[in-house]
Amino acid sequence: MDKAFWRILPLILVAYLFAYMDRVNVSFAATQMNEDLRFSATIYGLGGGLFFLGYALFEIPSNLMLVRFGARKWIARIMITWGLLSAAMMFVATPMQFYALRFLLGVAEAGFYPGVIFYFSSWFPPCHRSRAVSRFFIASPLASVAMGGMSGWLLALDGTGGLHGWQWLFLVQGLPTVLFGLVVLRYLPDAPATSVWLTPDEKAWIETELAREQARIGAPARHDVLGAFRNPRVLLLGAIGFLLIAVITTVILNAPLILQEATTLDTRSIGYLVALGGLLGAAAILVLGNHADRNGDRWGAAFRCGIVLAGAVLVMGLSPSPLLVCIAYLAFATVCFAIPMLTSSGWAEALHVRELAVGAAAINTLSQIGAFVAPYGWGAAKDATGSFQLALIAFSIVALLMSALILLLRHQLHGRAVPVDTVPA
Numbered sequence: 001m002d003k004a005f006w007r008i009l010p011l012i013l014v015a016y017l018f019a020y021m022d023r024v025n026v027s028f029a030a031t032q033m034n035e036d037l038r039f040s041a042t043i044y045g046l047g048g049g050l051f052f053l054g055y056a057l058f059e060i061p062s063n064l065m066l067v068r069f070g071a072r073k074w075i076a077r078i079m080i081t082w083g084l085l086s087a088a089m090m091f092v093a094t095p096m097q098f099y100a101l102r103f104l105l106g107v108a109e110a111g112f113y114p115g116v117i118f119y120f121s122s123w124f125p126p127c128h129r130s131r132a133v134s135r136f137f138i139a140s141p142l143a144s145v146a147m148g149g150m151s152g153w154l155l156a157l158d159g160t161g162g163l164h165g166w167q168w169l170f171l172v173q174g175l176p177t178v179l180f181g182l183v184v185l186r187y188l189p190d191a192p193a194t195s196v197w198l199t200p201d202e203k204a205w206i207e208t209e210l211a212r213e214q215a216r217i218g219a220p221a222r223h224d225v226l227g228a229f230r231n232p233r234v235l236l237l238g239a240i241g242f243l244l245i246a247v248i249t250t251v252i253l254n255a256p257l258i259l260q261e262a263t264t265l266d267t268r269s270i271g272y273l274v275a276l277g278g279l280l281g282a283a284a285i286l287v288l289g290n291h292a293d294r295n296g297d298r299w300g301a302a303f304r305c306g307i308v309l310a311g312a313v314l315v316m317g318l319s320p321s322p323l324l325v326c327i328a329y330l331a332f333a334t335v336c337f338a339i340p341m342l343t344s345s346g347w348a349e350a351l352h353v354r355e356l357a358v359g360a361a362a363i364n365t366l367s368q369i370g371a372f373v374a375p376y377g378w379g380a381a382k383d384a385t386g387s388f389q390l391a392l393i394a395f396s397i398v399a400l401l402m403s404a405l406i407l408l409l410r411h412q413l414h415g416r417a418v419p420v421d422t423v424p425a
Contacts, residue, residue, distance in 0.1 A: 001128050003197060008123065009135045011188050012116055015079055016139035018177040019112055021147055022086035022105070023051065025173050027253045028151035029089075029166035031260065031267055036164055039095065045379020047098040048253045052245075052371035054106025059368065062111025063118065063361035071119040075112065076185035082108035083177025090167035090174075106368075113344075114360035121348045122191055125209035127293055133345035134289025140337045141285065144278030147173070152268030233350050234359050236409055240343060241367025243402035244306075246374035247395050248336040251313065253375055258388050259329060263322040273326060277333025284338045292342055298349075299410035302342040305335040306403030310396045317392025343406070350413060 026033075026048060034044055066074040085105045092098045116136065124132040154172055158165035189195045192206045229235070251258070259270045288305070292298040308331060315328035344360075351359045374395075381391040 001124070003202070004123050004192075005132065005135070007189060007195075007197065009132065011184055012136040013139045013142075014180060015075060015184055016112075016116070016136050017143045017146070018079065018180060019082065019109060020140045020143040021173050022082055022177055023109065024143075024249075024252055025086075025147055025151070025169060026089070026102075027256055028147060028155065028267075028271070029169050031256050032155055032158065032164060033092075033166040036166070037093065037095075037098075039098070041379040041382040042376070043095050043098070043379070045375040045377075045382075047095070047102045048250075048379075049372040049375035050099050050103040051106035051109075052249065052368040054103040054108075055110045056106075056365045056368035056372065058107050058110035059114065059365040060358060060361040063115055063358065066111055066115040066118070070190045071115065072185060072188040072190050075115065075119075075188065076181045078109060078112050078115075079181030079184060080178050083174050083179075083181060085174075086177065087171050087174030089170040090163070111361065114364040117344050117347060117360050122210070123206065125206070125212075126349065129293070129345050129348065131289050131293050134285045134341050137289075137337060137341040138282040138285045141278035141281030141333070144281065144333070145275045146278075147271070147274065149271065149275050152271040155267055229362055231351075231359065233412075234362050235366075236405065236412075237343070237347065237350065237363045238366030240402055240405045240409065241340075241363055242370035243398050243405070244339060244343070244370075245367040246370035247309065247313065247399050247402070248340070249371040250374040250378050251316075251332065251392075251395065252336070254378065254388065255329065258316065258392075259325070261388060262316070262325040273329070274333070277330050280330060280334040281337040284334045285341050288338045288342060289345075292345070297410075298342045298346040299406055299413065302339050302346075303403050303406045303410065305339045305342070306399060306406055308335045309339065310399035310403065313392055313399055314396035317389050317396065346413075350409070 030039075030044055033039065034041075039047075062074070062078070082105055085101060085108050089101050089105075092101060117133070120129060120132050150172075151169055154169040155165035157163070157168045160168065163171075189197075192198055192203050195203075198206075255274060256267070256270050259265060259273065260267075263270075265273065284305075288301050292301055312328045312332035312335075316325050316332070319325050319328065347360055347363065378388075378391045378395075381394075382388055
């Protein structure tokens with residue numbers, strides 16, 4: 001496992017860092033772009049959400065291509081295409097161009113996250129999987145650190161070289177993804193069986209441990225696309241993801257705007273606050289990932305984080321104090337990345353390996369639909385009321401419902417009375 005961790009996780013971590021940055025850097029660009037291009041909150045919300053519609057529609061086909069061509073080639077393809085499209089965002093001038101590029105960016109990135117989860121299921125047994133997922137999932141908050149630290153400086157380049165600051169932001173944060181895609185193509189290993197740096201005994205150990213997990217789960221009834229969408233466990237996981245991604249994605253896409261409205265901070269100071277939230281989120285992911293592997297209760301930890309998430313969003317909506325809004329945002333940032341890390345690392349506990357490739361894509365498809373619908377509703381509420389308060393209150397209720405579904409799934413899984421592996425002493 002040490003060999004696998006060091007050969008795989010650094011590559012996936014950096015790849016996911018670029019993925020997350022290219023997905024949400026529009027949140028910082030919006031502080032200038034919306035004014036320059038005269039985009040309303042509804043236009044911005046629809047464009048922000050269209051990424052996730054493209055992502056959802058092509059999720060399952062992309063994951064099937066990953067299984068066919070191998071993780072190394074397909075993840076590299078994803079990175080190169082989304083890097084080029086992210087940089088092309090600098091040429092946006094009209095709402096339709098904004099909509100089209102955000103949709104195509106989602107199509108390009110489709111399959112990356114569930115593909116990584118499926119890929120990890122062929123490398124890491126249950127007693128190592130949460131740590132593996134947490135080690136690459138810290139890329140999300142680390143991307144917030146990177147964006148928060150550099151976005152203010154890039155936006156300050158406004159007028160340099162005849163470009164707006166938001167154009168510099170898309171260019172500088174998009175092109176490095178293309179270069180790193182070539183690194184992934186060269187160095188990411190496909191599977192344990194084909195890895196020359198594992199001994200035969202090490203390959204046999206991984207195969208045996210993964211087989212034990214599948215024996216506990218039991219054989220699937222069906223593992224095709226239609227079967228996945230008829231699987232009650234997939235639908236429950238998809239509902240959790242729908243509500244979860246709707247909340248965290250929409251709040252993240254609007255965090256600089258929320259903080260700008262609620263406080264007197266300038267863009268650079270808001271960037272530093274977002275960066276601090278990213279550091280707290282990274283620490284939470286590492287701590288909770290280790291804890292979940294040791295006690296085997298990923299879903300209990302996810303439920304507790306969900307309650308914190310709901311409370312933080314509610315305080316951001318109701319508090320008149322700028323200081324309390326900042327503290328609530330930091331609480332939100334601390335747990336918002338940990339919850340999907342915990343839930344997605346638990347997919348392999350709920351689904352047989354034959355169900356997992358299509359099942360993971362189906363779960364993520366349902367999840368991304370939430371991320372498409374929610375930003376548009378959020379923007380419409382902002383334009384109708386003139387503030388983010390109503391939307392934040394509504395999203396705190398959504399987070400509570402998501403927490404209740406997590407608790408239901410935890411009860412179902414623990415009710416199987418199946419022993420859970422823990423890390424050997």
